[in-house]
Amino acid sequence: MGLCGDPIKRCFAPGTADRARRRRLRALKTDTPTVPNPRRIAILLSGRGSNFEAIADAVDAGSIPDARIVAVVSDVATARGLARARERGLPAHDLDRGRFASRAEHETAVTRVLEEARADLVCLAGYMRILSPDFVARWRGRILNIHPSLLPKYRGTSPQRRALEAGDSESGCTVHVVDEGTDTGPIVLQRTVPIAAGDTEETLSGRILEVEHALYPEAITKVLAELERGLPKAQKRVQEGPA
Numbered sequence: 001m002g003l004c005g006d007p008i009k010r011c012f013a014p015g016t017a018d019r020a021r022r023r024r025l026r027a028l029k030t031d032t033p034t035v036p037n038p039r040r041i042a043i044l045l046s047g048r049g050s051n052f053e054a055i056a057d058a059v060d061a062g063s064i065p066d067a068r069i070v071a072v073v074s075d076v077a078t079a080r081g082l083a084r085a086r087e088r089g090l091p092a093h094d095l096d097r098g099r100f101a102s103r104a105e106h107e108t109a110v111t112r113v114l115e116e117a118r119a120d121l122v123c124l125a126g127y128m129r130i131l132s133p134d135f136v137a138r139w140r141g142r143i144l145n146i147h148p149s150l151l152p153k154y155r156g157t158s159p160q161r162r163a164l165e166a167g168d169s170e171s172g173c174t175v176h177v178v179d180e181g182t183d184t185g186p187i188v189l190q191r192t193v194p195i196a197a198g199d200t201e202e203t204l205s206g207r208i209l210e211v212e213h214a215l216y217p218e219a220i221t222k223v224l225a226e227l228e229r230g231l232p233k234a235q236k237r238v239q240e241g242p243a
Contacts, residue, residue: 039224042071042119044110044127049081050209051125051146051216056088058217067224071117073110075129091117097129107135114139121224123216124178133180143178144223146216148208150190151176155183160208161201170194171204173212175219189219 041059043052052072058064072085077096085092093113100106106129114122124145136143149159151174163171172192179185193208 038066038068039228040070040118040120041067041220042073042114042117042122043069043081043085043125044073044075044122045079045081045125046074046076046128047079047081047126049079049084049125051212052081052123053084054213055123055125055217055220056085056090058220064217064221064224067220070119071113073113075106075127081125103129103132104134107132111135111138120227121220123220125216130182131178136178136180141177142227144175144188144216144219145178145183145185146173146175146212146219147183148173148205148212149183150174150192151183151187158201160204163195164199164201164204168195171208173208173215175216177223188223189215191215 041055041064043049043055045052049072055064056069059067059069069085069090071091071093072082073093073095074082075095075097076082077094077098082092082094095106095109095113097106100109120142122139122143124143127145131143147155147159148171149155149163150170150172153159154162160171170192172190174183174190175188176183177185177188191211191214193204193211195204
């Protein structure tokens with residue numbers, strides 16, 4: 001299952017995120033021709049969607065080549081990420097979980113959107129709902145999540161706090177394929193982030209998030225290429241580690 005880190009741990013000071021986004025866009029900028037049959041990416045989010053925006057920026061800049069975002073789905077009607085998708089002119093779908101009688105009913109609606117969009121890859125970007133085994137099986141090998149730890153360490157919630165409490169010298173983030181477990185699927189890419197003296201949960205989370213914004217598009221590019229070649233979806237299985 002893919003359950004992204006707690007939203008409270010994803011906070012920046014005002015203006016910091018915008019400056020980081022402008023730097024990222026300058027770094028990503030390429031001259032990329034329009035392609036006739038792009039790979040089709042769907043995004044599931046619940047909150048402000050900063051990783052969604054990093055993915056969208058990378059698609060626009062061509063650093064995720066031959067790709068387009070075909071659906072942005074949120075289980076929270078007021079999610080900032082959903083509003084940002086509309087501002088970008090992307091297909092935005094409000095599937096607020098409160099309107100559905102059960103998780104199964106909600107996932108049926110999500111699946112319908114993804115199938116109608118003909119999604120090749122589903123990316124969780126701060127999606128705060130656990131996916132059922134049936135949903136995972138339907139999209140086997142084609143759901144990605146990003147987690148703010150160096151998996152298999154600190155699966156689940158509060159990984160930044162747990163790294164600090166353990167006295168670790170480094171943390172980081174991991175993009176992995178989603179399976180039926182919690183952050184147990186095959187690793188696609190990882191990147192380390194040093195833990196600085198005096199770091200708090202918030203400062204460490206902010207630095208990890210900036211790295212996530214670069215790592216997630218890179219991982220998506222890798223997985224799309226593997227899917228196109230028909231190779232295994234990821235090469236490394238997460239071994240048992242601290243829960």
